[in-house]
Amino acid sequence: MKRSFTNEDIDSFEQRYRAAFINSLSGYKSIALIGTIDRSGRTNLAIFNSFFHLGANPPLFGFVVRPDSVERHTWENIQETSFFTVNHIHEGIVTAAHQTSARYTRNQSEFTETGLTPEYKQGFIVPFVKESEIQIGAEFLESKKIERNGTIIVIAGIRSVYLPENCLRQDGLIELEKAGTITGSGIDSYHKATKIARLSYAKPGIIPKEIE
Amino acid sequence: MKRSFTNEDIDSFEQRYRAAFINSLSGYKSIALIGTIDRSGRTNLAIFNSFFHLGANPPLFGFVVRPDSVERHTWENIQETSFFTVNHIHEGIVTAAHQTSARYTRNQSEFTETGLTPEYKQGFIVPFVKESEIQIGAEFLESKKIERNGTIIVIAGIRSVYLPENCLRQDGLIELEKAGTITGSGIDSYHKATKIARLSYAKPGIIPKEIE
Numbered sequence: 001m002k003r004s005f006t007n008e009d010i011d012s013f014e015q016r017y018r019a020a021f022i023n024s025l026s027g028y029k030s031i032a033l034i035g036t037i038d039r040s041g042r043t044n045l046a047i048f049n050s051f052f053h054l055g056a057n058p059p060l061f062g063f064v065v066r067p068d069s070v071e072r073h074t075w076e077n078i079q080e081t082s083f084f085t086v087n088h089i090h091e092g093i094v095t096a097a098h099q100t101s102a103r104y105t106r107n108q109s110e111f112t113e114t115g116l117t118p119e120y121k122q123g124f125i126v127p128f129v130k131e132s133e134i135q136i137g138a139e140f141l142e143s144k145k146i147e148r149n150g151t152i153i154v155i156a157g158i159r160s161v162y163l164p165e166n167c168l169r170q171d172g173l174i175e176l177e178k179a180g181t182i183t184g185s186g187i188d189s190y191h192k193a194t195k196i197a198r199l200s201y202a203k204p205g206i207i208p209k210e211i212e
Numbered sequence: 213m214k215r216s217f218t219n220e221d222i223d224s225f226e227q228r229y230r231a232a233f234i235n236s237l238s239g240y241k242s243i244a245l246i247g248t249i250d251r252s253g254r255t256n257l258a259i260f261n262s263f264f265h266l267g268a269n270p271p272l273f274g275f276v277v278r279p280d281s282v283e284r285h286t287w288e289n290i291q292e293t294s295f296f297t298v299n300h301i302h303e304g305i306v307t308a309a310h311q312t313s314a315r316y317t318r319n320q321s322e323f324t325e326t327g328l329t330p331e332y333k334q335g336f337i338v339p340f341v342k343e344s345e346i347q348i349g350a351e352f353l354e355s356k357k358i359e360r361n362g363t364i365i366v367i368a369g370i371r372s373v374y375l376p377e378n379c380l381r382q383d384g385l386i387e388l389e390k391a392g393t394i395t396g397s398g399i400d401s402y403h404k405a406t407k408i409a410r411l412s413y414a415k416p417g418i419i420p421k422e423i424e
Binding site: 001002003004005006007010011013015016017018019020021022023024025026027028029030031032049050051052053054055056057058059060061062063064088091094095098099100101102103104108113134135136141142144146148149151153155158159160161162163164165168169171172173174175176177181182183185186188189190191192193194195196197198199200201202203204205206207208211 | 213214215216217218219222223225227228229230231232233234235236237238239240241242243244261262263264265266267268269270271272273274275276300303306307310311312313314315316320325346347348353354356358360361363365367370371372373374375376377380381383384385386387388389393394395397398400401402403404405406407408409410411412413414415416417418419420423
């Protein structure tokens with residue numbers, strides 16, 4: 001038996017209850033650590049849970065920032081330097097990754113505070129997270145302000161990718177389980193994933209088959 | 213040992229290889245079936261993999277449409293009637309859900325073609341997917357065109373929610389595993405999730421603890 005909630009029910013929820021409820025409704029989320037640096041060289045690292053694929057050609061993705069939260073340091077740094085890193089999270093660093101959401105000051109780097117290691121790579125000014133198996137160098141391209149709640153959708157391009165050779169299949173698919181990449185739900189829950197199936201390209205009248 | 217890819221490497225990928233590669237890079241995705249109806253009452257159902265949480269107060273989410281693809285029927289219907297449904301996917305309907313991505317015509321309903329059951333609920337003109345454990349009634353609010361690749365970010369409000377009573381925790385968190393909600397990666401892979409941990413609110417200098 002299902003329970004139903006109207007718009008008015010949801011509006012009447014206590015604030016933290018509503019945050020937990022609405023944040024879980026969107027399903028499992030892409031989570032990753034965003035690394036940034038400001039003009040004076042101070043680094044920042046923050047967990048985000050709103051990444052979405054925007055296009056493969058050119059390679060684009062998006063994510064959401066809330067400028068009134070701890071996420072503002074990330075957004076300010078991206079506006080200053082245009083470049084940032086996106087670092088997948090595995091089970092071994094989940095506590096440290098979660099801890100980056102604490103309210104540190106500008107002069108405290110989450111790298112130092114959480115024990116994650118900044119890794120500088122040739123040609124990129126922003127540190128990656130050394131412990132991450134899949135690392136992406138990204139460039140800020142544009143932003144869209146959502147006036148109704150003050151959030152900003154950030155659009156970025158993929159400039160470089162680092163991943164374990166054994167995760168990459170011959171047809172370009174990256175096997176996230178092999179890299180240990182985890183997913184998130186709500187505001188504080190973390191999950192492992194296990195493959196159910198990979199399905200063939202869908203055509204009218206033909207039942208999709210498991211591939212490989 | 214990691215393998216590295218530059219911007220130029222990615223640009224030189226064969227088209228389908230690049231689509232698989234870039235689509236997997238964004239990590240595990242929120243997937244769900246969007247139900248719509250046009251003015252003349254023809255229904256449509258399509259799988260999307262780009263949902264993101266935009267805010268809890270008011271309850272908002274976003275997703276991406278590609279108007280040059282099979283997704284255009286969904287987008288046209290949303291523009292016509294403003295309302296749509298979002299239906300979580302579990303393992304029992306994964307093949308039918310995937311099959312909704314086939315190129316059906318306007319006069320073929322993916323409900324009929326895939327065997328999923330339209331469920332009409334009082335006060336809402338658009339059918340939900342009866343087989344889905346978590347169902348959301350949504351209202352279109354605004355869209356943001358991304359000129360650089362022709363995609364559209366759709367912003368919507370949550371108007372009603374239906375879910376199994378036993379998935380809802382006392383603090384508002386919805387336990388997606390209990391509802392059997394699955395996640396996606398790449399363009400054709402589906403995964404189950406298993407909880408690793410739920411972590412306490414992060415504060416500087418205090419290591420987050422597992423809660424419950």
